[in-house]
Amino acid sequence: MPATIRDVAAEAGVSVATVSRVASGGDYPIGAETKAKVLAAIERLNYRPNGMAKGLTQRNSRLVGVVAPDMSNPYYPEITRGIEDVATARGYQVLSCSTDRDPGRARSSIDALLAKRVAALAVIGGGDEVVLPDGDLEAYGTEVVMIGRATRRFSTVRVENAEAGQEVGRHLLALGHRSIGFVAGHRGSSASDERLRGLRRALKDAGVEHRSDQVANGDYTEAGGYDATRRLMHASAPPSAIFAASDRMAIGALAALRDMQLRVPDDVALVGFDDIPMAEYLRPALTTVSVSAHRLGTEAMGLLLDGTGRPRRPQHLRVRTRMVIRESCGARRT
C-alpha cells in the first residue's frame, strides 16, 4: 500500500488539511517551518497524492479523451501528440481510443471516456461513426472539439482543404494540364471531398470541366492508390496529371505509373497530400501539400483547455496548408 495523506500527516505531526495544502502547492499561506516538516515527510514516505481521490473531490479528472478512427494510421497519433503536448503542459493526461470507423466501438469508447469523466474530449476524423450524447456532455461539463469534422454544436479545428485543392489545381493548370485525375480517400471522407471540390473550383475558373470518371477511390492506402491510378489511366482519355488526396495513395500511384512504364513527371505529373517525412525522399521527390497534424492537435487543445474553465460558445478554427513543390509535378525539371 502506498503512503496516504494520513500517513504523511502522522509522520509530519500535522493535520491532513495541512498536508493537502502543501502537497497541492497552491499559494495557501503555510508556516515556513510547518511546510518544511511536511515536505520532508512527503519525501521520506515517497508520497504521491492519489489522482482518483483528487479527481473525485475536485470534480476534475485531469484527463482528456481522444477518439480517432485508427491510431495505427500515423496521421492520428501525430494530432494526438499535439494534444498531448498542450495537455501535459496544463497538467492533463490523454486517454486515447480507436474506433476503426465502427459505430459500435465508437459508442463504447465514448461511454468509457465519459465514465472516466474526461474533462475534455477531442474527436478526430471526418467520419460520422462517432455520435455524442449531448445531454450527458452538458451534465458532465465535458468540453468537446472536433478535428476535421464540420458541426455547429461543438468547437472545430479543420484543415483548409478546399483552398489547398484549389491551389493544387491552379498549379497543375499553370503547368499546362487540362485533364487531372483525382485519387480520393475512402467514401464519406469530408477531407477528400473538400480537396476535390477545391480542385474543381480551380478547373471551373479556368473553364475546364471535370468528369466523374476522373475520380477514383483510393481508400487512403498505398494499395488503394495503386488500383485507383490504374483505373484512372485506363479510361478512354487518361489524365496527364494525378492529384492524390494523401501521400500514401500517391506512393501507390507512383508504383502503378512505374509499373505501366509511365514516367513521372514527364508522362504523368503527380501531387500528393500531407507531406509525410518520406515524401522528400521518394524519387522523384513528391510534390505535396503540407499540413501540420501536430498543430491541429495543439490548436484543438488550446480551444478546450483555455484555463478559464468557463464553457464558451463553440469556436471554429482553420489551419492553413502549404504547397511543397518538388519534382513529381514537373514544375522543377530534374
Add this chain to the structure above:
Amino acid sequence: MPATIRDVAAEAGVSVATVSRVASGGDYPIGAETKAKVLAAIERLNYRPNGMAKGLTQRNSRLVGVVAPDMSNPYYPEITRGIEDVATARGYQVLSCSTDRDPGRARSSIDALLAKRVAALAVIGGGDEVVLPDGDLEAYGTEVVMIGRATRRFSTVRVENAEAGQEVGRHLLALGHRSIGFVAGHRGSSASDERLRGLRRALKDAGVEHRSDQVANGDYTEAGGYDATRRLMHASAPPSAIFAASDRMAIGALAALRDMQLRVPDDVALVGFDDIPMAEYLRPALTTVSVSAHRLGTEAMGLLLDGTGRPRRPQHLRVRTRMVIRESCGARRT
C-alpha cells in the same frame, strides 16, 4: 451535475447498495423485480457510474499507462494499438505519454501515471531514458512490461532482432555479397545493435569480416538513412549491399543511391526492416523484415492483464520476425 448512485437509488426506491450491485452487473443475487426497477431508473437518469469513485473504492483505476519515445513515430502507436485492443477487451483504458527520449520528460510522465495509479505500465523502446522507481511500483501493485528492452526486473517482450539480422546476412551472403554496409538506428538503440550483431554473426560464420567503417548511423530517419548511405558509399571499398535497420532509413538509402546514379539492386542490393505498408509499393519493392508491432502490444498486455491479478515473476517473451523478399535485394530479378 450527472446523476449519482443516490439519485438512482431514490428514483428506483431502493438502497444505493442495491443500485451498486445491479449497475456493476456481477452475479450478486438480486430480485428480478428490484433489478428491473433499478435498470429502468438507470436508463431514465442516464446513469453512468463515476469511474474515479469506482477506482478509489475498488483500488483499481482500470487504467494502463504506456510510455514511448515518440507517439508521432508510427511504430509506437501501432504497438500501443495492440495494447489498446487487449486492454479495452478487459475493461481497461490506455493513458499514453511520449518522452522524446528525454529523461526529464520520462520522469514526469511516470510520475503522472503513478499518480493516476495505473494498474499496469508498458514501457516501449530500447532506450534508457525511463527509470522506474521500483519501490513505488511494488507499493502500488503496478505490473510492468518492457517492450524492446532487456531487463530481468520486469517482464519483457522483444523482437528476435539478432536472429533476423542473421537471416538477412545469410540471405545477402547467398546472393554473393561479401561487403555489406549497415545503416544503424540512433545511438544506444538496442534493436539496432542486435540486428547488427546478427548480421555479423552470419558474416563470421561465413568467414567474412565486418569492419566498423561498414556501419553508419542513420538515426532511424529518412534523412539519416540518406546521409549514412552516402558515407558508406564513399568509403575506400564501398559495400555491394546495404542493410538498413529500418524501412524509413532504407527509403533514405534508396534516394541516396538513386542520386549517386547507382541502381538497386543491380549496383547495390538493399534490405530494410519493419515492413511498413509502403515497402511493397516502393520501386524497386523493398526487401525487408516483417515484425508485427501490433502483436508486440497484444503480447505485452496479455502478460500484464492475465486476469489472475496475482503478481507473477517476470516473464520474457520473444516475437518472431519474417523476412519478406521483394525486389531490392536482387533475389528476384525484375
Add this chain to the structure above:
DNA sequence: CTGAAAGCGCTTACAG
C-alpha cells in the same frame, strides 16, 4: 434478497 454504515484518499468551507 436487501440495506445501513464504514471506508477508499483526498479537498475545502468553516472556525479559531
Add this chain to the structure above:
DNA sequence: CTGAAAGCGCTTACAG
C-alpha cells in the same frame, strides 16, 4: 497560519 469535519461517489463486509 492550522485543524476538525463534512463530503466527493462509489463498494463491500456485516447484519438481517
